[in-house]
Amino acid sequence: MNRRNALKLGVSALAGLYLSPLLGQSRILETPVFKGTFEPTWDSLEKYQVPDWFRDAKFGMWAHWGPQCEPEAGDWYGRGMYEEGSRQYKFHVEKYGHPSKFGFKDVINVWKADNWNPEELVNLYKDSGAKYFMAMANHHDNLDLYDSKYQPHWNSTKVGPKKDIIAGWEKAARKAGLPFAVSVHAAHAWNWFDTSQGSDKNGALAGVPYDGKLTKADGVGTWWEGLDPQELYAQNHTLSVKPSNKSSVHSQWDWADGASIPSSAYSEKFHDRTIDLIDKYNPDMIYFDDTALPLWPVSDAGLRIAAHMYNKSLQKNKTVQAVITGKILNEQQKKAIVWDIEKGQSNAIEPLPWQTDTCIGNWHYHRDYYTNKRYKSAKTVIHTLIDVVSKNGNLMLNIPVRGDGSIDELEREIVKEIGVWMKLNSKSIYGTRPWKIFGEGPQQGSAGALTAQGFNEGKGKPYTSEDIRFAQKDKTLYATVMAWPENGTAIIKSLGKESPHHFDKIKQVKLVSTGEKLKFKQDSQALEVYFPNQKPEASFANALEII
Known part of the structure; x- marks a missing residue:
C-alpha cells in the first residue's frame, strides 16, 4: 500500500x-x-x-x-x-x-x-x-x-x-x-x-x-x-x-x-x-x-x-x-x-x-x-x-x-x-477564550500562510496601535492595543454600535496594566479610548478591560 x-x-x-x-x-x-x-x-x-x-x-x-x-x-x-x-x-x-x-x-x-x-x-x-x-x-x-x-x-x-x-x-x-x-x-x-x-x-x-x-x-x-x-x-x-x-x-x-x-x-x-x-x-x-x-x-x-x-x-x-x-x-x-x-x-x-x-x-x-x-x-x-x-x-x-x-x-x-x-x-491572557473575532487592523492582512510545520512567523507587517487583538473571560472583553497610540487615542472599529461583533453597551474601560479607568466614546463606527499621558512599563502592548 x-x-x-x-x-x-x-x-x-x-x-x-x-x-x-x-x-x-x-x-x-x-x-x-x-x-x-x-x-x-x-x-x-x-x-x-x-x-x-x-x-x-x-x-x-x-x-x-x-x-x-x-x-x-x-x-x-x-x-x-x-x-x-x-x-x-x-x-x-x-x-x-x-x-x-x-x-x-x-x-x-x-x-x-x-x-x-x-x-x-x-x-x-x-x-x-x-x-x-x-x-x-x-x-x-x-x-x-x-x-x-x-x-x-x-x-x-x-x-x-x-x-x-x-x-x-x-x-x-x-x-x-x-x-x-x-x-x-x-x-x-x-x-x-x-x-x-x-x-x-x-x-x-x-x-x-x-x-x-x-x-x-x-x-x-x-x-x-x-x-x-x-x-x-x-x-x-x-x-x-x-x-x-x-x-x-x-x-x-x-x-x-x-x-x-x-x-x-x-x-x-x-x-x-x-x-x-x-x-x-x-x-x-x-x-x-x-x-x-x-x-x-x-x-x-x-x-x-x-x-x-x-x-x-x-x-x-x-x-x-x-x-x-x-x-x-x-x-x-x-x-x-x-x-x-x-x-x-x-x-x-x-x-x-x-x-x-x-x-x-x-x-x-x-x-x-x-x-x-x-x-x-x-x-x-x-x-x-x-x-x-x-x-x-x-x-x-x-x-x-x-x-x-x-x-x-x-x-x-x-x-x-x-x-x-x-x-x-x-x-x-490566562484563562481567556477567543472572542467572536480574533482582531482587527492592517497587520492581519499581511500575515504569511502556513507552510509545512508552520514557519510563517515574522512574515507580516509590524504591529501598530491600529492592530487590536481580542480575548474574553466570563463577561469581560479584553482588547489589546498592539502599540501605544502616540496621538493618545485608540480606535477599535469592531466595537462600534453598528458593528456586527458588538455585544452590549460598554460601561467601563480600564487599562489593565495600571487599573486606571479610561475615558471613552462609542459611536456607530467605533469605540474611541483615550489613553493617559503617562506610559506604563512595557507599553508595547496595552490590554484594555472592557465591561
Missing part, C-alpha cells in the same frame, strides 16, 4: 501494517491489547478532550537542551557536522577535528553540563509568567537525557554529564508547582543521522568514512570501549533513495518520498523508550516533533504511546489531564492530539486548542545570536503570545541553553522583560 494513500485512508487501513525496509513489502504486526478507554487508533483517540489546565495556561517555557548545545554552533549540529563544506562541518573540523576521528558520539563525551541549575532556571521562567515548563527528553541525535531502560548505554546518566537531566528538570518543575512537559524527537534518528555514513569528496581525507558505521568492535582502546555506536547512530541500514541533504530529509519527514523505512526493531525500541519515559517521570504533556505521531504511518508505535498516556492519565485523574502535541495534522488527528505549529501561527480562530512553538534564538544554542545580538525581543514574544491567544492557542517559548547548562545575560534580560509585561497584563 502506498504510504500517502494510507495517510488519507486513516488507521483502519493501516492497523498493524508495517512496511518492511528490507523486503519492500507489507507484513502484519500484532497490535498489543490495551486495557483502557483509549485504543491505539485515530478513531478511538479522537474522543480526547483538551484539559482546562492547558487551555488556561497559555504560556510555557522550554529548555531545548542537549549535547548539540555543547559546540554552541546552532541547531541540527549532529547532522550538519557531517555535511562536507557546511558551516557546521567547517566549525567542527576546526574545533574538534575531522568527523572520521571525532564524531558526534565524541561531542557527547565532552558535554558535562557543569553549570546547570534547573531549579534556578525554572523559577526564573515561572517568575516571568510561564504556566508550564518543558524539557527535551531526546533529540534527533538519539541520546536519551534520562535514566533510560531501553537506551541503557547512550543516555545522559551513563555518558556526557552522567546526570539524569529529565529527573532534575522534573523535580524543579514540581517544586515550582508547574505542569511538567517533555519533548521527544528521536523517532527520526534513522534518517537524520544518515549524513554520518558519508565521507569527504575532497581533500586529504577524501573517501575516509565518517564514524557513523562504527560498531562495538571498533572501540577497543578508546574512551567508548564497550559501547556500540550503532545504538546511538542507528545507521546499520541502506540510505534513502534521495541523496542526503536538508531538502531530502524534510521531504521524507513523513516517511515518504523515498525515505529509508525504519525496521520494526527500531520502531519498537522507540516505543519502549518513550513508555519508559512516561512511566518513570509522569509528564503532564509530551511534544512530538513528528508528522502526526512518531513513525506514523509506517508503524503504530506512536498510536500505542498516545493510548498508553491517555489511559494512564484517565486512571489517575478520572479525566484525561494529559496533553500530546503533533504537527501537520488532518482534521481527525486535530481531535486526537493538540496541533502544534512550529515557528508560526494560525491566521484564524481555531475551533480546537493548539500551540505554537518558537525560540528567541536558534533551537540549539548558537553563540552567533549572542555575539551579534540577534535574539527576539520581549516585545516580539509578547506580540506573538497575544496574537496566538486571540486565536485559541498557547505559546511554548524556548530559551536556548548553553552547553554548560546556563543561559546568557542577554537571554536573562529578555526573560525578565517578558515578566514585567506579564505581571502587569497577565489577566488578559
Whole structure:
C-alpha cells in the first residue's frame, strides 16, 4: 500500500501494517491489547478532550537542551557536522577535528553540563509568567537525557554529564508547582543521522568514512570501549533513495518520498523508550516533533504511546489531564492530539486548542545570536503570545541553553522583560477564550500562510496601535492595543454600535496594566479610548478591560 494513500485512508487501513525496509513489502504486526478507554487508533483517540489546565495556561517555557548545545554552533549540529563544506562541518573540523576521528558520539563525551541549575532556571521562567515548563527528553541525535531502560548505554546518566537531566528538570518543575512537559524527537534518528555514513569528496581525507558505521568492535582502546555506536547512530541500514541533504530529509519527514523505512526493531525500541519515559517521570504533556505521531504511518508505535498516556492519565485523574502535541495534522488527528505549529501561527480562530512553538534564538544554542545580538525581543514574544491567544492557542517559548547548562545575560534580560509585561497584563491572557473575532487592523492582512510545520512567523507587517487583538473571560472583553497610540487615542472599529461583533453597551474601560479607568466614546463606527499621558512599563502592548 502506498504510504500517502494510507495517510488519507486513516488507521483502519493501516492497523498493524508495517512496511518492511528490507523486503519492500507489507507484513502484519500484532497490535498489543490495551486495557483502557483509549485504543491505539485515530478513531478511538479522537474522543480526547483538551484539559482546562492547558487551555488556561497559555504560556510555557522550554529548555531545548542537549549535547548539540555543547559546540554552541546552532541547531541540527549532529547532522550538519557531517555535511562536507557546511558551516557546521567547517566549525567542527576546526574545533574538534575531522568527523572520521571525532564524531558526534565524541561531542557527547565532552558535554558535562557543569553549570546547570534547573531549579534556578525554572523559577526564573515561572517568575516571568510561564504556566508550564518543558524539557527535551531526546533529540534527533538519539541520546536519551534520562535514566533510560531501553537506551541503557547512550543516555545522559551513563555518558556526557552522567546526570539524569529529565529527573532534575522534573523535580524543579514540581517544586515550582508547574505542569511538567517533555519533548521527544528521536523517532527520526534513522534518517537524520544518515549524513554520518558519508565521507569527504575532497581533500586529504577524501573517501575516509565518517564514524557513523562504527560498531562495538571498533572501540577497543578508546574512551567508548564497550559501547556500540550503532545504538546511538542507528545507521546499520541502506540510505534513502534521495541523496542526503536538508531538502531530502524534510521531504521524507513523513516517511515518504523515498525515505529509508525504519525496521520494526527500531520502531519498537522507540516505543519502549518513550513508555519508559512516561512511566518513570509522569509528564503532564509530551511534544512530538513528528508528522502526526512518531513513525506514523509506517508503524503504530506512536498510536500505542498516545493510548498508553491517555489511559494512564484517565486512571489517575478520572479525566484525561494529559496533553500530546503533533504537527501537520488532518482534521481527525486535530481531535486526537493538540496541533502544534512550529515557528508560526494560525491566521484564524481555531475551533480546537493548539500551540505554537518558537525560540528567541536558534533551537540549539548558537553563540552567533549572542555575539551579534540577534535574539527576539520581549516585545516580539509578547506580540506573538497575544496574537496566538486571540486565536485559541498557547505559546511554548524556548530559551536556548548553553552547553554548560546556563543561559546568557542577554537571554536573562529578555526573560525578565517578558515578566514585567506579564505581571502587569497577565489577566488578559490566562484563562481567556477567543472572542467572536480574533482582531482587527492592517497587520492581519499581511500575515504569511502556513507552510509545512508552520514557519510563517515574522512574515507580516509590524504591529501598530491600529492592530487590536481580542480575548474574553466570563463577561469581560479584553482588547489589546498592539502599540501605544502616540496621538493618545485608540480606535477599535469592531466595537462600534453598528458593528456586527458588538455585544452590549460598554460601561467601563480600564487599562489593565495600571487599573486606571479610561475615558471613552462609542459611536456607530467605533469605540474611541483615550489613553493617559503617562506610559506604563512595557507599553508595547496595552490590554484594555472592557465591561
